[in-house]
Amino acid sequence: MAGIRADVEASPGTVFKDVINAPVLSVKDMSVSIKTDNGIVRAVRGVSFSLSQGKTLAIVGESGSGKTMTCKGIIGLLPPGGVIDNGTVTLCGLDVTRAHEKTMRQVRGFNVSMIFQDPLTSLNPTTPIGRQIEEMMVLHRPDMNESARKARVFEMLDLVGISNPAERIRQYPHQFSGGMRQRVMIAIALTLSPKLLIADEPTTALDVTIQAQILELMNDIQRKTNTAIVIITHNLGVVASVADHVAVMYGGRIIEEGGVENIFYSRKHPYTQGLLDSVPKINRAKERLFSIPGSPPDLVNPPEGCPFAARCGSRMRVCGSYVPPIMEFGGGHSAACWLYDKRATAPPSAVSATPMLS
Amino acid sequence: MIITARNPDMPAIPAELFTPETADSLEMERISREHHSAAYDGWIRLRKNKGALVCLDVLALLTLFALIAPIISPYTYYQTDYMAKLKPPSAAHWLGTDLFGRDLWTRMWYGTRISLLIGLCAAAINIFIGVLYGAISALMGGVVDAVMQRTIEVLVGVPSLILVILFMMALPPGIWTIILALSVTGWVQMARLVRAQILRMKGMEFVLAARLLGTGTWTMIRRHLIPNTVGVIIIQVMFAIPSAIFTEAFLSFIGIGLAEPQASLGVLINNGYSVLRSSPYMLVYPAVTIVLLMVCFSIVGDGLRDAFDPRMKG
Amino acid sequence: MTAYVSRRLAYMMVTLFAIVTLTFCLMKILPGTPFDEERFMSLGPARQAALMRQYGLDQPVHSQFLRYLGNLFRGDLGTSYFYPDRPVLDVLRSRIGPSALIGSQAILMGLAVGMSMGIVAAWRHNGSMDYITMVVAVLGVSVPNFVVAALLQYYVGLRWGILPVAFWKSWAHSVLPSVALMFSPLASSARFVRTETLDVLSQDYIQTARSKGMSERRMLVRHALRNALLPVVTILGPMIANLLTGSLAIEKIFSVPGIGSLFVESIQNNDYPVIMGLTIFFSAFYILCILLVDISYTLIDPRIRLSKGSEGD
Numbered sequence: 013m014a015g016i017r018a019d020v021e022a023s024p025g026t027v028f029k030d031v032i033n034a035p036v037l038s039v040k041d042m043s044v045s046i047k048t049d050n051g052i053v054r055a056v057r058g059v060s061f062s063l064s065q066g067k068t069l070a071i072v073g074e075s076g077s078g079k080t081m082t083c084k085g086i087i088g089l090l091p092p093g094g095v096i097d098n099g100t101v102t103l104c105g106l107d108v109t110r111a112h113e114k115t116m117r118q119v120r121g122f123n124v125s126m127i128f129q130d131p132l133t134s135l136n137p138t139t140p141i142g143r144q145i146e147e148m149m150v151l152h153r154p155d156m157n158e159s160a161r162k163a164r165v166f167e168m169l170d171l172v173g174i175s176n177p178a179e180r181i182r183q184y185p186h187q188f189s190g191g192m193r194q195r196v197m198i199a200i201a202l203t204l205s206p207k208l209l210i211a212d213e214p215t216t217a218l219d220v221t222i223q224a225q226i227l228e229l230m231n232d233i234q235r236k237t238n239t240a241i242v243i244i245t246h247n248l249g250v251v252a253s254v255a256d257h258v259a260v261m262y263g264g265r266i267i268e269e270g271g272v273e274n275i276f277y278s279r280k281h282p283y284t285q286g287l288l289d290s291v292p293k294i295n296r297a298k299e300r301l302f303s304i305p306g307s308p309p310d311l312v313n314p315p316e317g318c319p320f321a322a323r324c325g326s327r328m329r330v331c332g333s334y335v336p337p338i339m340e341f342g343g344g345h346s347a348a349c350w351l352y353d354k355r356a357t358a359p360p361s362a363v364s365a366t367p368m369l370s
Numbered sequence: 371m372i373i374t375a376r377n378p379d380m381p382a383i384p385a386e387l388f389t390p391e392t393a394d395s396l397e398m399e400r401i402s403r404e405h406h407s408a409a410y411d412g413w414i415r416l417r418k419n420k421g422a423l424v425c426l427d428v429l430a431l432l433t434l435f436a437l438i439a440p441i442i443s444p445y446t447y448y449q450t451d452y453m454a455k456l457k458p459p460s461a462a463h464w465l466g467t468d469l470f471g472r473d474l475w476t477r478m479w480y481g482t483r484i485s486l487l488i489g490l491c492a493a494a495i496n497i498f499i500g501v502l503y504g505a506i507s508a509l510m511g512g513v514v515d516a517v518m519q520r521t522i523e524v525l526v527g528v529p530s531l532i533l534v535i536l537f538m539m540a541l542p543p544g545i546w547t548i549i550l551a552l553s554v555t556g557w558v559q560m561a562r563l564v565r566a567q568i569l570r571m572k573g574m575e576f577v578l579a580a581r582l583l584g585t586g587t588w589t590m591i592r593r594h595l596i597p598n599t600v601g602v603i604i605i606q607v608m609f610a611i612p613s614a615i616f617t618e619a620f621l622s623f624i625g626i627g628l629a630e631p632q633a634s635l636g637v638l639i640n641n642g643y644s645v646l647r648s649s650p651y652m653l654v655y656p657a658v659t660i661v662l663l664m665v666c667f668s669i670v671g672d673g674l675r676d677a678f679d680p681r682m683k684g
Numbered sequence: 685m686t687a688y689v690s691r692r693l694a695y696m697m698v699t700l701f702a703i704v705t706l707t708f709c710l711m712k713i714l715p716g717t718p719f720d721e722e723r724f725m726s727l728g729p730a731r732q733a734a735l736m737r738q739y740g741l742d743q744p745v746h747s748q749f750l751r752y753l754g755n756l757f758r759g760d761l762g763t764s765y766f767y768p769d770r771p772v773l774d775v776l777r778s779r780i781g782p783s784a785l786i787g788s789q790a791i792l793m794g795l796a797v798g799m800s801m802g803i804v805a806a807w808r809h810n811g812s813m814d815y816i817t818m819v820v821a822v823l824g825v826s827v828p829n830f831v832v833a834a835l836l837q838y839y840v841g842l843r844w845g846i847l848p849v850a851f852w853k854s855w856a857h858s859v860l861p862s863v864a865l866m867f868s869p870l871a872s873s874a875r876f877v878r879t880e881t882l883d884v885l886s887q888d889y890i891q892t893a894r895s896k897g898m899s900e901r902r903m904l905v906r907h908a909l910r911n912a913l914l915p916v917v918t919i920l921g922p923m924i925a926n927l928l929t930g931s932l933a934i935e936k937i938f939s940v941p942g943i944g945s946l947f948v949e950s951i952q953n954n955d956y957p958v959i960m961g962l963t964i965f966f967s968a969f970y971i972l973c974i975l976l977v978d979i980s981y982t983l984i985d986p987r988i989r990l991s992k993g994s995e996g997d
Contacts, residue, residue, distance in 0.1 A: 120894070135889055137889070138914070139910075328389055334387075523695055527700075527971045528699065529925050529929065529970045533706070535947075536707060536959075539710070540711075620933060639834075642834075643937075646842075647838075653834055657834075661827050664827070665822055668822055668825060
């Protein structure tokens with residue numbers, strides 16, 4: 013499989029020893045690069061975070077910020093030409109970057125599941141949905157017989173709120189609406205009660221009313237199953253309603269990280285500020301909507317310093333040439349920005365602390 | 371507030387760098403990748419396709435030879451010489467002579483010329499009828515469209531080569547008969563493509579936007595419909611020409627195409643086949659030429675399609 | 685479904701009627717008498733008139749046409765001019781066997797080889813097999829099949845003497861014509877399956893399949909192939925049409941006593957009833973194939989399968 017160094021083979025029996033105390037997922041200094049026709053894209057450049065059971069991490073950023081590649085790197089499904097250059101990814105005690113593809117296959121679906129953005133296209137159009145759910149057990153649970161599998165399929169459909177399962181399992185994806193398909197995807201992902209669920213923009217392709225239902229469902233299921241969730245999104249409303257922690261990505265780096273309150277109420281990075289400012293607010297409807305000028309950096313030739321420097325309103329001369337260090341603000345809140353360096357002459361005034369959610 | 375740097379061992383940075391600097395707008399623009407029009411991007415993609423470029427050159431070369439070689443040759447394509455029948459290649463006859471002592475070099479390039487002519491004319495007629503038919507059908511809509519589409523559905527059911535053969539039998543033999551016969555059903559595919567393309571565009575937002583801005587129908591056709599349909603048409607032409615050349619060769623091979631002493635690649639292949647046992651090389655020249663033509667047209671066509679319309683598939 | 689099929693059948697009848705009419709008109713404007721010139725002239729006016737009467741050629745054109753249509757409905761295609769005692773249907777029946785044999789051999793072999801090549805090419809995209817497949821696909825559609833046939837006949841048959849070059853005595857005689865005829869379906873199916881498989885492999889549900897933790901082989905067999913191979917049905921129609929016409933030249937080259945060579949002979953002999961009969965047969969066969977292809981496609985693809993309507997949230 014692309015992206016996985018297969019030099020060390022771990023045997024499946026010994027992999028998941030130290031599961032109880034360790035975080036479900038811990039990513040240290042991971043870099044991902046992808047060979048394309050236009051050159052090597054440095055999609056992810058030294059990203060670190062960790063996530064423990066029952067918690068939800070939201071990775072926020074605009075398209076091309078590296079959030080999707082981070083997740084694909086975690087489950088070892090990078091696109092052709094993609095590799096993890098550097099760093100480690102520890103998933104339920106297993107180092108993903110060193111695991112053999114065979115081991116990864118056992119991990120995928122069983123320990124970690126993924127749901128994708130577009131429920132219209134992520135289900136196989138020519139296979140009844142019951143079979144698509146059941147396939148998880150066929151793959152990972154040879155001990156289950158057909159009736160046990162069928163019972164589990166019914167259970168899962170019930171869990172995600174699909175009524176009339178006996179009839180539904182025989183139907184094809186095109187016979188379901190978008191929201192229902194996403195429910196099916198969630199059912200598939202959670203069939204084997206994985207430790208970690210990665211959701212790549214799970215609500216982007218859905219109607220607003222359905223979005224809320226799906227998020228509510230994910231919250232609900234997390235309460236029942238204690239699954240850790242990584243949710244990728246560019247929608248701050250989604251972040252507010254499901255996340256415990258937030259990592260803001262820009263230009264292949266995490267530029268700010270912290271609890272939901274930290275990000276919404278005491279954000280530090282000018283980019284996070286811009287991101288929050290560009291959310292329309294009901295109480296200030298007449299105002300012109302804010303947008304960050306410029307466009308994200310080209311990751312074939314990533315900028316030397318802070319990736320956001322070129323678009324930053326509080327830019328200093330240092331920003332363009334030196335990568336900012338990660339500044340800790342206590343309570344797990346950190347940001348990579350030169351403004352908080354002792355030597356900075358300009359006070360970080362541009363980053364106001366006005367609460368935006370009331 | 372306590373701020374600590376997680377990785378404090380940074381290189382020494384001059385303090386004066388920690389002064390504000392306004393982001394300059396020019397630099398913001400520079401950072402994003404340049405943006406080009408779809409046609410320009412297509413051209414760039416085509417230029418990267420070495421195979422298609424080579425094939426384009428080969429086609430140009432073949433056309434050049436077809437135009438010039440028969441003119442500068444000391445022989446004509448119909449001039450017989452019974453003293454020099456079935457001669458192998460020599461200084462006098464570069465490719466040898468046929469059963470009637472005609473110079474094969476001259477006949478081959480003359481035949482290529484006729485085949486190309488037939489291909490180009492048939493394609494041109496098919497494009498003309500097809501575009502007109504498809505455009506009228508799509509732009510008029512309603513009953514007209516319905517009737518025209520039903521007609522097409524009837525025509526699609528006709529095995530076209532059989533119909534072409536019947537026409538060939540009914541009309542006096544000759545180049546124009548072949549072109550006419552090839553045009554009987556050849557335009558149907560073109561008409562369908564053009565209609566589909568226009569209908570697709572009619573539903574697109576930019577056309578709606580132009581409508582809302584009060585653009586007139588003719589301006590709309592000139593500004594939006596034609597430029598956006600040209601790609602489909604050009605690609606189809608690249609497939610229509612070799613198909614016409616192939617059909618001509620096929621007809622001449624089974625003996626109902628062009629008649630002697632006329633030459634076309636099909637006639638030459640037929641001639642070559644009749645003396646296959648004694649002089650196999652006579653089949654090889656026109657066969658290689660027709661294969662070259664077909665391969666090049668098809669690769670250029672594929673290249674154009676990939677470059678300009680990645681959504682279409684072969 | 686019934687409505688769809690009956691609508692299609694109605695179109696089919698209209699198309700066939702158009703073809704019959706057109707063919708009939710073309711036959712009527714053909715120059716000369718349909719009989720062998722010399723023999724016909726030597727008969728004398730009385731016999732000539734008798735012959736014309738026998739074939740109904742003394743009647744006005746429109747009544748000839750109506751009579752032809754009437755006979756056609758009763759399954760009577762008339763009597764051959766060239767074989768004066770034999771009904772067209774009889775002639776046709778005696779020649780169809782060899783064509784059916786080489787045609788089905790060619791299409792089965794072509795599809796089997798072509799589809800396998802297409803799958804492997806897409807799976808190992810940009811690998812050597814992909815490259816070979818593309819070359820074969822381009823050559824297969826670019827090299828006229830009669831050129832392939834002539835070369836096969838010369839090398840395999842004459843020079844190397846491996847297989848019989850002509851006539852129709854044993855199964856071995858059917859090998860070369862089938863191989864020559866096979867290239868076009870092989871090339872078009874290889875190309876088509878390659879594109880389809882590549883397309884399917886880039887779909888999101890393949891990613892879902894991978895994220896479930898299945899092996900590449902299972903992913904390919906269970907999720908990719910079914911979806912990639914279903915659409916092959918759609919190119920079967922044009923493929924069969926190509927085969928029909930391709931057989932004209934191939935059967936001529938290898939002297940196969942099939943309907944393709946019968947068609948060519950009839951053209952040379954001005955045997956109009958046989959030409960018309962064959963034209964109608966070819967057209968009907970072609971239209972029927974396309975209809976069957978379309979129907980079977982709606983049956984095997986659940987997306988098109990006449991859905992009872994999707995249910996909402």
